[in-house]
Amino acid sequence: MTSKRMVAPYVLILPSFVLAALIVIWPxxxxxxxxxxxxxxFGQLRDFAGMANFRAxxxxxxxxxxxxxxxxxxxxxxxxxxxxxxxxxxxLNEDFYGRDIARVIVMLPWAVSLTMTAIVWRWALSxxxxxLNSALMGLGLIDENIQWLAEAxxxxxxxxxxxxxxxxxxxxxxxxxxxxSIPDDLYEAAALExxxxxxxxxxxxxxxxxxxxxxxxxxNTIYVFNSFPIIWAMTQGGPANSTDILVTYLYKVxxxxxxxxxxxxxxxxxxxxxxxxxxxxVRITTTxxxxxx
Amino acid sequence: xxxxxxNTFFSLKGLxxxxxxxxxxxxxxxxxxxxxxxxxxxxxxxxxxxxVAKDFEAANxxxxxxxxxxxxDNLLQKLTTDISANANADLSIIGTxxxxxxxxxxxxxxxxxxxxxxxxxxxxxxxxxxSVMNGKTYGLxxxxxxRAMYYxxxxxxxxxLSEPPKTWAELEESAKKITALGNGLYGFGLQGKEVETDVYxxxxxxxFGGDIVNDGKSGLDSKAAIExxxxxxxxxxxxxxxxxxxxxxxxxxxxxFKQGKIGMMMTAPFLANQIRDEAPNLKYGVAPIPxxxxxxxxxxxxxxxxxxxQNSKNKDEAFKFLDFxxxxxxxxxxxxxxGFLPVTKAEAQDKYFAENPDLKVFTSxxxxxxxxPVIAGWEEIADITTSALQRIxxxxxQIEPTLKEAASKANAILKK
Numbered sequence: 001m002t003s004k005r006m007v008a009p010y011v012l013i014l015p016s017f018v019l020a021a022l023i024v025i026w027p028x029x030x031x032x033x034x035x036x037x038x039x040x041x042f043g044q045l046r047d048f049a050g051m052a053n054f055r056a057x058x059x060x061x062x063x064x065x066x067x068x069x070x071x072x073x074x075x076x077x078x079x080x081x082x083x084x085x086x087x088x089x090x091x092l093n094e095d096f097y098g099r100d101i102a103r104v105i106v107m108l109p110w111a112v113s114l115t116m117t118a119i120v121w122r123w124a125l126s127x128x129x130x131x132l133n134s135a136l137m138g139l140g141l142i143d144e145n146i147q148w149l150a151e152a153x154x155x156x157x158x159x160x161x162x163x164x165x166x167x168x169x170x171x172x173x174x175x176x177x178x179x180x181s182i183p184d185d186l187y188e189a190a191a192l193e194x195x196x197x198x199x200x201x202x203x204x205x206x207x208x209x210x211x212x213x214x215x216x217x218x219x220n221t222i223y224v225f226n227s228f229p230i231i232w233a234m235t236q237g238g239p240a241n242s243t244d245i246l247v248t249y250l251y252k253v254x255x256x257x258x259x260x261x262x263x264x265x266x267x268x269x270x271x272x273x274x275x276x277x278x279x280x281x282v283r284i285t286t287t288x289x290x291x292x293x
Numbered sequence: 294x295x296x297x298x299x300n301t302f303f304s305l306k307g308l309x310x311x312x313x314x315x316x317x318x319x320x321x322x323x324x325x326x327x328x329x330x331x332x333x334x335x336x337x338x339x340x341x342x343x344x345v346a347k348d349f350e351a352a353n354x355x356x357x358x359x360x361x362x363x364x365x366d367n368l369l370q371k372l373t374t375d376i377s378a379n380a381n382a383d384l385s386i387i388g389t390x391x392x393x394x395x396x397x398x399x400x401x402x403x404x405x406x407x408x409x410x411x412x413x414x415x416x417x418x419x420x421x422x423x424s425v426m427n428g429k430t431y432g433l434x435x436x437x438x439x440r441a442m443y444y445x446x447x448x449x450x451x452x453x454l455s456e457p458p459k460t461w462a463e464l465e466e467s468a469k470k471i472t473a474l475g476n477g478l479y480g481f482g483l484q485g486k487e488v489e490t491d492v493y494x495x496x497x498x499x500x501f502g503g504d505i506v507n508d509g510k511s512g513l514d515s516k517a518a519i520e521x522x523x524x525x526x527x528x529x530x531x532x533x534x535x536x537x538x539x540x541x542x543x544x545x546x547x548x549x550f551k552q553g554k555i556g557m558m559m560t561a562p563f564l565a566n567q568i569r570d571e572a573p574n575l576k577y578g579v580a581p582i583p584x585x586x587x588x589x590x591x592x593x594x595x596x597x598x599x600x601x602x603q604n605s606k607n608k609d610e611a612f613k614f615l616d617f618x619x620x621x622x623x624x625x626x627x628x629x630x631x632g633f634l635p636v637t638k639a640e641a642q643d644k645y646f647a648e649n650p651d652l653k654v655f656t657s658x659x660x661x662x663x664x665x666p667v668i669a670g671w672e673e674i675a676d677i678t679t680s681a682l683q684r685i686x687x688x689x690x691q692i693e694p695t696l697k698e699a700a701s702k703a704n705a706i707l708k709k
Contacts (some may be wrong), residue, residue, distance in 0.1 A: 042377050043374070044377060127536060128554060150687070239485070239486060239539035240679075254372040256369075256374060258674055
């Protein structure tokens with residue numbers, strides 16, 4: 001009986017393991033093979049090249065710049081999304097007339113494909129016929145059109161803002177889940193003790209939704225880090241590579257310039273970075289369960 | 294417990310079997326089925342090819358045609374993945390400028406064994422030549438295009454200009470006058486991002502006597518290139534162009550033109566079709582690309598070709614289909630639908646093309662048409678050039694050093 005108990009868990013996780021191996025390990029092995037060879041533009045392997053593809057990356061200033069920009073992009077979008085999502089979730093958790101409609105409105109951007117959102121924003125930000133410029137002009141905030149997408153100094157912050165906007169619904173969903181798990185009597189007891197709204201938030205709400213915030217943080221980091229459509233549809237990483245992040249850089253190197261070896265090396269680097277985040281995620285979810293138990 | 298285990302295992306096995314089945318299916322298309330990958334040029338492309346397949350199958354029982362219509366932007370990516378997985382079609386449309394890679398890697402099949410003199414004779418020389426490499430014909434031109442200057446007659450009239458500029462100096466004057474009209478009107482539409490940003494610059498560079506590649510070296514640091522870049526930068530600084538040029542792809546500039554907001558722009562014949570459908574009241578004309586100080590002039594010629602894959606198992610059937618596709622009836626409909634230039638002589642003689650004044654301007658420019666140079670790594674050089682131009686347009690880089698740096702990068706690629 002005991003030996004059966006020992007074996008059963010492994011047998012039970014075997015299907016998931018096989019599936020994971022097919023979905024994750026096989027492509028990564030394939031990538032490693034391409035990254036360590038000279039490859040023609042159609043992905044056919046030529047001779048072994050060792051680390052040459054990785055060295056070529058390190059010599060490319062655009063790669064280093066994209067790496068840094070990916071960091072800024074991820075931190076700003078994830079941080080901004082969580083900072084906006086917490087108050088939104090708090091409001092949506094209150095009982096008020098029309099709450100269901102408000103929830104639907106907040107969730108709506110989630111239902112629209114990311115590419116469509118990005119393309120609509122590309123039109124809205126167009127310099128001469130864009131909605132944003134005419135709105136700002138109508139409000140008297142600007143005298144002449146701003147060319148939003150012409151330079152990285154205006155384009156990249158706008159892309160971050162749109163990134164935040166589309167990340168909010170998912171984040172709100174997670175936080176709402178956390179909020180609904182907090183029993184009301186905790187607040188009643190705190191109110192009896194004379195705690196104000198802010199103190200209730202700091203000492204009850206925040207600690208109790210902390211595990212949920214952590215999950216939102218890590219999941220969003222993984223999604224945003226890999227997010228391609230917003231930047232691609234709006235600027236294609238331009239002008240002059242000044243809004244490239246790693247995914248758009250990867251796409252250009254791989255499919256526009258046909259250097260599949262270098263592109264595979266970029267994906268491996270990205271995979272490595274995300275692997276670290278995933279490990280953190282596993283840590284967080286396991287400790288989070290510990291806290292609740 | 295035992296049952297559950299068995300079921301899980303069974304379904305997994307089933308899943309894998311299904312997967313294997315799918316792979317086997319995709320690899321062995323039936324003999325007699327010709328798979329063709331085509332680019333989606335417009336909403337009319339898919340229905341057109343469907344009709345062609347129907348007509349062909351009716352005339353050739355036993356051969357089936359299967360089309361994969363792919364958006365132009367994804368075409369090269371799709372071909373790359375298909376080829377690396379050995380799952381490519383029998384025929385495909387490609388940008389002729391990619392052909393050199395396909396030939397060097399032995400992926401494209403030479404067509405000379407199939408091409409009878411009659412079929413070869415159908416094509417207009419200028420457009421067939423780019424598909425000929427090392428003396429062998431690897432592709433048949435299916436779409437051809439050149440560039441000319443569109444100008445807005447109403448804006449010209451308002452600015453007191455009687456005719457389109459013949460030289461770049463005149464263009465600068467005219468553009469300034471149109472911008473001076475105010476009201477969000479601008480003289481010269483300048484493209485500053487995405488595909489063909491480099492080409493938009495070559496119009497100027499060619500007019501100053503420059504070339505993209507000279508004796509195996511990049512012409513980006515030539516006197517002509519520097520003069521052209523200085524001219525474009527001056528146009529931007531004087532407000533003769535629309536503001537924020539680096540946020541304008543070709544389609545964006547075309548939209549401004551259709552809205553009647555810019556006086557002039559260079560683009561392909563298909564803009565005329567778009568104006569007909571979307572802005573029928575716009576009064577415009579088509580004129581040659583302006584000349585430089587020494588009378589030099591150049592337009593950009595582009596062809597897309599159909600190639601046959603070397604690993605195709607249905608080469609005879611595939612060529613039979615090509616023969617059908619390049620007959621006048623099919624050709625004329627395609628070229629009119631998509632707004633391209635005729636590639637076969639029979640098309641050119643058709644009334645629609647022979648009597649169209651706009652198209653006449655384009656065809657008259659063909660003797661000065663230059664095609665993308667046949668170099669492996671051309672896309673990378675285009676990318677480097679675009680980046681350098683964007684830095685210049687934005688004022689982030691001095692003209693000469695930026696072009697010199699770009700030229701030395703391009704030279705490194707040319708040496709490979």
